[in-house]
Structures are given as C-alpha cells and as structure tokens.
Amino acid sequence: MYSEDKKRHFSVNLLEWYRAHKRDLPWRRSKNPYHIWISEVMLQQTRVETVIPYFHRFTEQFPTVEALANAPEEDVLKAWEGLGYYSRARNLQSAVREVHERYGGIVPQEKEEISSLKGVGPYTSGAILSIAYNKPEPAVDGNVMRVLSRYFLIEEDIMKPSTRVKMEKLARELILEGTASDFNQALMELGAMVCTPRSPHCLTCPVMAQCSAREEGMEESLPIKKKAKPPxxxxxxxxxxxxxxxxxxxxxxxxxxxxxxxxxxxxxxxxxxxxxxxxxxxxxxxxxxxxxxxxxxxxxxxxxxxxxxxxxxxxxxxxxxxxxxxxxxxxxxxxxxxxxxxxxxxxxxxxxxxxxxxxxxxxxxxx
DNA sequence: AACTCGGGGGC
DNA sequence: GCCCCAGAGTT
CATH class of the missing domain: 3.90.79.10 (Nucleoside Triphosphate Pyrophosphohydrolase)
Structure with a gap:
C-alpha cells in the first residue's frame, strides 16, 4: 500500500504540530466522556464556532448523564433550538438514558456497546473512544478524508461508503502507540486550520514534505466528491x-x-x-x-x-x-x-x- | 446506493 | 449562488 516511511512521517510530524498549535476549545478542557460525547454530536455537520455557545449552555443545563437522562424532552429540544438536525438531540437523550440505566451512567468503552447507542455512528464512536479513553480507533470525518485524500492522493469519491471504510483502515494504521486521542484530534485540527477545502495553507503544513497531492499540484482538486442534488x-x-x-x-x-x-x-x-x-x-x-x-x-x-x-x-x-x-x-x-x-x-x-x-x-x- | 434530516459561514 | 461543515438513520 503506502510506505511505512510515508506513514510515519505523517504521524510523527502531525502529532508534534498539534501539540504546539492546538486551539483551546471548551471540550478539550476535560476528558469527561459525557461532555466529549455532547461535543461530538453537536459538531456533526456543524462548525466549531456555531457549537461553542450551545456546548456551554447545554453542559451547564445538563451537567451529567443523570441530569440529561431525567430532563423533559422538550427542554432538550429547546436547548438544541437553532442548531438543526434535531434528531441528534432526541437520539442523544435516548442514548444517554440507556447509558444511565444499562451502564450505570458510565459511557461504555467497548466499540460494540457504544456503537449500538442511538445517534452514535462510525465517526462518533471512534471519536469518543479515542479522545476520551485514548483507544486506538479511527475517527474519520470530512476533515480527515480531505487530509488523507490529499496526503496519500486518493481519488475515490468520498461520498461512497466504501471510501470511508478504506479511510478508516488507513487512519487506524497511522495511530502510533498511546497517541490516539491527540492524533485523531490533530487530523481534524489540520483539516480545519491548514488543509482547508479551498486554498489550503500548504506552506505552514507539518507534512507538506511528503504530501502526494502537493507534489502533483492537485491539492485544490482533492478530495473527489460527487455533487449533491439541489433542494x-x-x-x-x-x-x-x-x-x-x-x-x-x-x-x-x-x-x-x-x-x-x-x-x-x-x-x-x-x-x-x-x-x-x-x-x-x-x-x-x-x-x-x-x-x-x-x-x-x-x-x-x-x-x-x-x-x-x-x-x-x-x-x-x-x-x-x-x-x-x-x-x-x-x-x-x-x-x-x-x-x-x-x-x-x-x-x-x-x-x-x-x-x-x-x-x-x-x-x-x-x- | 439514495434519500432524509438544519442551519450558517465563507468566498 | 455554491460548497461544506468533527454524520447518522432509513429505505
């Protein structure tokens, strides 16, 4: 597949860059799995700047698994008002109630258990397990697919489920021993701050030296993504x-x-x-x-x-x-x-x- | 694989 | 306008 040298260059330099440049975000101030979970659900298809005020209000109003589990559903919906994709809020509360009852309020650490919760898909399960528990699971979102498609020059349509599976396999191989939490956040941080959709800031990129898209002058034309139908x-x-x-x-x-x-x-x-x-x-x-x-x-x-x-x-x-x-x-x-x-x-x-x-x-x- | 499900920011 | 955003569930 890809050379061990190319993969190692990526992991080592990205990790070092992240530890020096990471943003101070509210959900990075603790490893509380419940709070990490809330942030990951809010961040689905939603920008960081939009989420920040909602995250502060939500964690203050529902500070624990028990608080959210016992809250009236209408209060949760009201706290989500304006954020969109409201099934996220209903699924989150439903899943939190299951954690409260079945797991004694402890967010499960097993892939199968956490993946069975409502609203917790491949990305969110990997994000919680890696960020909160430092488990070596991939967390592949739009940022990660953009970064990997460029660095490794992958020209497959990222809208296809098969492409995401391939990216997850690759991302898993890139996690160095004991670094899953920082590494997965580093991948997303790079995508958000440097390897942006348009006009990527390659000159400040910690892995530019071995980026295949950069070498081929293709960084602006990746990733490949089929156009969505108009509303x-x-x-x-x-x-x-x-x-x-x-x-x-x-x-x-x-x-x-x-x-x-x-x-x-x-x-x-x-x-x-x-x-x-x-x-x-x-x-x-x-x-x-x-x-x-x-x-x-x-x-x-x-x-x-x-x-x-x-x-x-x-x-x-x-x-x-x-x-x-x-x-x-x-x-x-x-x-x-x-x-x-x-x-x-x-x-x-x-x-x-x-x-x-x-x-x-x-x-x-x-x- | 295609569709459903919000809303906003950046260019 | 258009694209995309720390996606998941259903059919």
Missing part, C-alpha cells in the same frame, strides 16, 4: 394568527408531527400549496382559509399580506408567504396540537429558525 422547492402559505377577546395579545402556534422533518417542534399554522394555486395574495389567502378549515377544522380569516420569506434545508427549499390573520370567533375550539401563547410563554417552545425569523419580523424583537 426541491415547496410553496407554503403561513397564517400569523393574533388572538382577540380572551386570547388578546396571544398568538396561535401548533406542534409538528412526532416523526419527520422538524419533528415535534412548534411552528406557525401553514399549508403547502401547488404552483397552480400560487397566484395573487387574495387567491392564496382564500386557499389558506379553506385548507386550514378542511385539514384542521379551524376558522381562520387571513387579512393582509405581511412577508415573503425563503428557507433552505438540505433537500427542500421553502418559499413562504406570511399573512396576518385572526380567528372568526374568539374562544373557539382548537385542535389539541394547537395552543394560544403569549410573548412570555413563547420562550418555552422550540421553534425552527425560519419561524423564529418570522415572529421576530412581526414583533420587532427576538422571541
């Missing part, structure tokens, strides 16, 4: 409903379904529309009124256009029109997953970011 557009009409009578000063919100996109989070009532019906505001408001009556049995009166807003997920793009609305009759019956809430109560409910933006635009202040 599909969806048209949605939103009713921003202000209460009257006994509900004066309150807004009508509803909880999303238990499964699927943004599961169990709260939102403003809205409907999806077909492009054929996506016409004038008057036509959209009529459709909004009729559909909410048919689908939810609530009598809403859309009154005036308020805002157009777009929100892009990984696979869907919501194009939304928001209408100021009222109910036909104050105090009317509403379905069980609906709720009238005042401005002070809104802070207890977890909302997807797009609805936070809408409510902020309406109220002129953060909710």
């Amino acid at each position: 599909r557009p969806e048209l949605r009409a939103v009713a921003f409903i202000e209460g009257t009578g006994e509900n004066e000063g309150k807004w009508l919100i509803r909880q999303r379904p238990q499964e699927g996109l943004l599961a169990r989070m709260w939102e403003l009532p809205h409907i999806q529309m077909q492009s054929a019906a996506w016409g004038s505001d008057q036509e959209v408001m009529n459709e909004l009124k009729d559909s909410l009556m048919q689908q939810e049995q609530i009598a809403v009166k859309p009154a005036s256009w308020f805002l157009d807003i777009e929100h892009t997920f990984s696979h869907i793009q919501w194009q939304m029109k928001v209408y100021r609305s009222q109910m036909n009759d104050a105090g009317e019956w509403i379905p069980f997953h609906y709720r009238w809430v005042g401005a002070d109560e809104l802070q207890q409910y977890a909302f997807p970011n797009v609805f936070l933006r809408i409510m902020k635009a309406v109220s002129g202040s953060p909710v």
Whole structure:
C-alpha cells in the first residue's frame, strides 16, 4: 500500500504540530466522556464556532448523564433550538438514558456497546473512544478524508461508503502507540486550520514534505466528491394568527408531527400549496382559509399580506408567504396540537429558525 | 446506493 | 449562488 516511511512521517510530524498549535476549545478542557460525547454530536455537520455557545449552555443545563437522562424532552429540544438536525438531540437523550440505566451512567468503552447507542455512528464512536479513553480507533470525518485524500492522493469519491471504510483502515494504521486521542484530534485540527477545502495553507503544513497531492499540484482538486442534488422547492402559505377577546395579545402556534422533518417542534399554522394555486395574495389567502378549515377544522380569516420569506434545508427549499390573520370567533375550539401563547410563554417552545425569523419580523424583537 | 434530516459561514 | 461543515438513520 503506502510506505511505512510515508506513514510515519505523517504521524510523527502531525502529532508534534498539534501539540504546539492546538486551539483551546471548551471540550478539550476535560476528558469527561459525557461532555466529549455532547461535543461530538453537536459538531456533526456543524462548525466549531456555531457549537461553542450551545456546548456551554447545554453542559451547564445538563451537567451529567443523570441530569440529561431525567430532563423533559422538550427542554432538550429547546436547548438544541437553532442548531438543526434535531434528531441528534432526541437520539442523544435516548442514548444517554440507556447509558444511565444499562451502564450505570458510565459511557461504555467497548466499540460494540457504544456503537449500538442511538445517534452514535462510525465517526462518533471512534471519536469518543479515542479522545476520551485514548483507544486506538479511527475517527474519520470530512476533515480527515480531505487530509488523507490529499496526503496519500486518493481519488475515490468520498461520498461512497466504501471510501470511508478504506479511510478508516488507513487512519487506524497511522495511530502510533498511546497517541490516539491527540492524533485523531490533530487530523481534524489540520483539516480545519491548514488543509482547508479551498486554498489550503500548504506552506505552514507539518507534512507538506511528503504530501502526494502537493507534489502533483492537485491539492485544490482533492478530495473527489460527487455533487449533491439541489433542494426541491415547496410553496407554503403561513397564517400569523393574533388572538382577540380572551386570547388578546396571544398568538396561535401548533406542534409538528412526532416523526419527520422538524419533528415535534412548534411552528406557525401553514399549508403547502401547488404552483397552480400560487397566484395573487387574495387567491392564496382564500386557499389558506379553506385548507386550514378542511385539514384542521379551524376558522381562520387571513387579512393582509405581511412577508415573503425563503428557507433552505438540505433537500427542500421553502418559499413562504406570511399573512396576518385572526380567528372568526374568539374562544373557539382548537385542535389539541394547537395552543394560544403569549410573548412570555413563547420562550418555552422550540421553534425552527425560519419561524423564529418570522415572529421576530412581526414583533420587532427576538422571541 | 439514495434519500432524509438544519442551519450558517465563507468566498 | 455554491460548497461544506468533527454524520447518522432509513429505505
């Protein structure tokens, strides 16, 4: 495969570089496996700078396995609000509850046991075992695949599972005796700070001397990655409903379904529309009124256009029109997953970011 | 193997 | 706009 000299040069120099240049990150200040675990789940597909404030709040609110295991799920979701991929939060709490009950609150050190926990895949299991327990397991994420694909000039599509398996085998071989914790973090640190996706800083790289991509002038064209499909557009009409009578000063919100996109989070009532019906505001408001009556049995009166807003997920793009609305009759019956809430109560409910933006635009202040 | 699942930062 | 980010689960 690759020469022992090339591999050793990589491991030795990368490790030395990391110990001199590593960033002072909150989750590097202890080896608490539970805290390492939280950080690794938050960091999935999420930047370090984004995670830092969430990590501080989360570990303060749920400082131990027991604290998170005993917390109401809605509190956990609220603490995750804005971070995205909310199944991460639900899976984390579910897994922490299993650790609490089955393992006495001790994060397991066996690969099979930790890998069986919800939300703990190949990367996260390796990251926890190596970083917290210094076990010689690979932790291959996007950073690592970029670094390895360049240094060893690997031209396989990193989106393919088979490529990740190959990278894990290689990464495992690179771990020197007793250095797994620092080495795995060093790989990711190099990818984040030096071997960046565009314009890598090769002149400051500790392993430039034997980097194959650098030798071939290919560092900018690796790794190879197939393009993702563009998100599909969806048209949605939103009713921003202000209460009257006994509900004066309150807004009508509803909880999303238990499964699927943004599961169990709260939102403003809205409907999806077909492009054929996506016409004038008057036509959209009529459709909004009729559909909410048919689908939810609530009598809403859309009154005036308020805002157009777009929100892009990984696979869907919501194009939304928001209408100021009222109910036909104050105090009317509403379905069980609906709720009238005042401005002070809104802070207890977890909302997807797009609805936070809408409510902020309406109220002129953060909710 | 393809799809689902958020949101933001950097260029 | 586009890409990518300390990915995992489901089909």
